[in-house]
Amino acid sequence: MLYALLMACLLACLMANWAGHWSATPLFLIALVATAIAFVADVTTPLTISL
């Protein structure tokens, strides 16, 4: 669900972009920062599989 929300934010960004709305860039940056946080959380969480 977390990743679905991130992609929904990107979809909203694309639609805002399409409509020429000012909110496209802030939505992009929100999705970017949220994905970066999700990545850091993934890196700092111990894996549940053995490599």
Added chain:
Amino acid sequence: MRGLYLFANLAIAWVLLAALAGAFFVQFAAGEPPCPLCVMQRIAMMMAAIGPCLVLLAAEQYGVTPRTIGLGAGLAILASLLGAAISIRQILLHILPGDRGFGEAVLGYHLYTWAAIAFACNIAAAGAQLVGLAWYAGKPPEPAPLARTTAAALALMLAANIASVVAEAGPAWKLPDNPTGYLLKLG
């Protein structure tokens, strides 16, 4: 130069879309549901495609100007840096001798290695566009060919990935580290 910028952004967007379609093909043809890092790389790749889409869509309203090209290339670089960090993380997870990597290799490399190459090329392409701005003054608004088709294809790709992730994660907040199937149960 306007035509060159439009062609470059169109080509970049469609190459990224083709790579994402290839990931879907591997997901369904080889029966390999994507892991969390794979999904994050897809998100970064779709994010990187939004930059070129911005340039194409803005051509009609604002024109192909140094401002829109700079914004599109900047967004593409930011997304590609994040995507490269994620794919390099996954490469390093499987770098030890004897590790066969996650999933099947395609043309000798795993998908996350191809993703790292794609992100590096995207950063280079965006950098070249920014350098070219030194010789480009901009053009007045005029619709760009295939702009809406490209944006629609990206929107479709985003919707398909949302559906895929919801099917894979089911009601869970996060994806399993090593997914083997789809957790969403209907009915």
